[in-house]
Amino acid sequence: MPAVFTAPDPLSGSTAEHYDAACPDLMDRWSPVMHWVQARSAAGVLPYCKVAAGAPGRRMRGNDAAGRALIGVNFANQDYLSLSNHPRILAAAQQAMTTFGVHSAGSAALMGLTTLTLGLEQALADFTACRTATVFPTGWGAGYGLIRALVRPTDHVVIDLLAHACLQEGAAAATPHVHRFPHLSTDGVARRLHRLREIDPQAGVLVVTESLFSMDSDSPDLGALQHLCRRHRATLMVDVAHDLGALGRGGRGALEDQGMLGEIDIVMGSFSKVFATNGGFVASNHPALRHALRFGSGPQTFSNALSPVQAAVALAALEVVQSPEGAARRTRLEENALLLRQAMEGLGFPVLGRPSGIVPVVLGGDAASRHLTAAVLDSGGIVNLVEYPAVARNACRWRLQVMADHTPDDCLEFAQIVRQARLRLADPKNTLNEKEA
Ligand SMILES: Cc1ncc(COP(=O)(O)O)c(C=O)c1O
Structure with missing residues (x-):
């Protein structure tokens, strides 16, 4: 029966x-989910x-x-500064289409970069007070790709329990040594770093957090985390997807609010919340990071680069963000x-x-x-x-x-x-x- x-x-x-x-059966596993969604x-x-x-x-x-x-x-779209229909940004997109067409036609490691993308990378580096910035086709790719490029299976990732899925999945794909700490807990990070350095003094350690958490709208103490990382020879990565451009007097988010501009080891962000397009970036003061990403990060090296239209939109949005209008x-x-x-x-x-x-x-x-x-x-x-x-x-x-x-x-x-x-x-x-x- x-x-x-x-x-x-x-x-x-x-x-x-x-x-x-x-x-x-790999696909049949999803059938009960399908019935439930249909119900x-x-x-x-x-x-x-x-x-x-x-x-x-x-x-x-x-x-x-x-x-x-x-x-x-x-209240269901993310476009915090309402830039997705801004006339100057639409004009920049049209101009980019006329000059570059609609396609980047290659990865950034080959021939997918345009002069617009390089201009955007320089503008983002300046805005975040970092030496370099590297643009990715999505914020997801930036977060996931950065962690995968840096962390080896013998290294450790210490990550906020509520960090975004691209960071959690990047960490899980990079190493079995993922240590989750209670949301926003500086003490939790301190305890984990102390213990890790006792048992594994030579391994790389990446600490991962966000400057404004996307489900809770709260922020960690970035200065305290960076201080801990320096003390324990760990590297701090901060995802600024939801506040860069939208918070802070000059639009530089919690980094600016907390006096940490140019002080964080690695800043990673997305364009999809404020900058009116797909795309993301990683910025840092370390001279080698850009090369590590161009040649050693899957979503950068083996994925088609940001389109010229997206680069033009992000660049024009960044100009608005920095203006009195922003x-x-x-x-x-x-x-x-x-x-x-x-x-x-x-x-x-x-x-x-x-x-x-x-x-x-x-x-x-x-x-x-x-x-x-x-x-x-x-x-x-x-x-x-x-x-x-x-x-x-x-x-x-x-x-x-x-x-x-x-x-x-x-x-x-x-x-x-x-x-x-x-x-x-x-x-x-x-x-x-x-x-x-
Ligand atoms: C905190 C955070 N990081 C990264 C991402 C991924 O960004 P994107 O939409 O550009 O892929 C998101 C988007 O949901 C996010 O909320």
Whole structure:
């Protein structure tokens, strides 16, 4: 008799639980995940893989994965300074297309570099107060590729528990000696470095953190970490994807705030949050690092280089970031973030971290979070839900991403949508089977 198929519960579980690791067929392992995703989609509680019908902006139109229309105020795109439609940046992209075409047609190690890319690398080095910067086709490639290029299987990586997946996966691919430390814990790093140097004085050690964490909007003490690294002959790498350009008086993020510009061993970043394009970079004062990356980092050496259009966009965005207009955009971003944080706290939600373009709003368990997200999306609030395993269990959250172009009214309208959606869910006429309070 064929096994009876039981439809999975769309309101509970995660990808990790539905994945069938024991199945010998590599692709069949994913079938239960597929059924679960389909059940979520059918129940209207799948807020992933949303599709935009236009450019990123404060208000958006599009649809969800099941084709249901989405329209409303948008806190689900990452474009902190609202540069993705900036006229000077669009003009730079058009000019680059006319001069260079749309394709870099080679890896950076061969013939994929353009004069635009080299100009961008110099501008990024200057901006981060480093000797050199090396551009990658994605931020993911920069983080993963840097760790893989530097760390051998006999070396160690000491990494914040909440560091981004590109860093975790780079570390896991580079060495079996990965030591995770509690989020932001300088003491945790100190203890691990001390112990490692006792047992393994000759190995290389890379310490990995972020300057602004993407799910919690908080920052480590960068000076203390760099000091520890120097004391223990370790190398510090800081991912600045979410704050470079968006925070700090001059737009240089937590590095600037903490007086650490030009002081960190290795700075790695992405263009995809502030600089209006795909791409990433690694910057450092060490003269050998650029060569190590050009010739010894897979995503740099064996992947097609950033396109000339992307290089032109990042360069033009960097010019805006450094201008008085950039400072004004950062001010608007900060005002919006403060107002949105206040409004969400006013509704009783815990809001994590420090004010930044990321506003992490804690919702709680799976079922309640999925229901509320569906109700808000339905009512004109476009949001991203983050669930386990991207965050801890029962700590589902919205990662609201604020933009300079949002208005105070957008923030208040969103809060009002959430308030009404919550009231509607509390109505006993609601037919969905709510398991969690
Ligand atoms: C902290 C962090 N690092 C790296 C990346 C990867 O950047 P990209 O989107 O440019 O590949 C991201 C993007 O999600 C990120 O949040």
